[in-house]
Amino acid sequence: MRVHKSITEERIESVVRDCMFGLDNIGICLSCGEEQEGCEPDAQEYECYSCGENQVYGVEEIMLCGYYH
Numbered sequence: 001m002r003v004h005k006s007i008t009e010e011r012i013e014s015v016v017r018d019c020m021f022g023l024d025n026i027g028i029c030l031s032c033g034e035e036q037e038g039c040e041p042d043a044q045e046y047e048c049y050s051c052g053e054n055q056v057y058g059v060e061e062i063m064l065c066g067y068y069h
Helices: 009-021 059-065
Strands: 026-029 035-037 056-058
Touching (some): 056 059
Antiparallel strands (some): 026 035, 026 056
């Protein structure tokens, strides 16, 4: 699976921490790297509002599956 270069382990850990201690539900598009609100932690293949690809995953899902650089 191709993952955008901006999706790093440090970025994922930071967003997961923000979601755990806040009210955010963030997903990240693996194709373009844009963040998207309103995604469940285990979201897979949601449509990206920026690029239109079905590559938005919840940050916890990205972390568990290792979809980062």
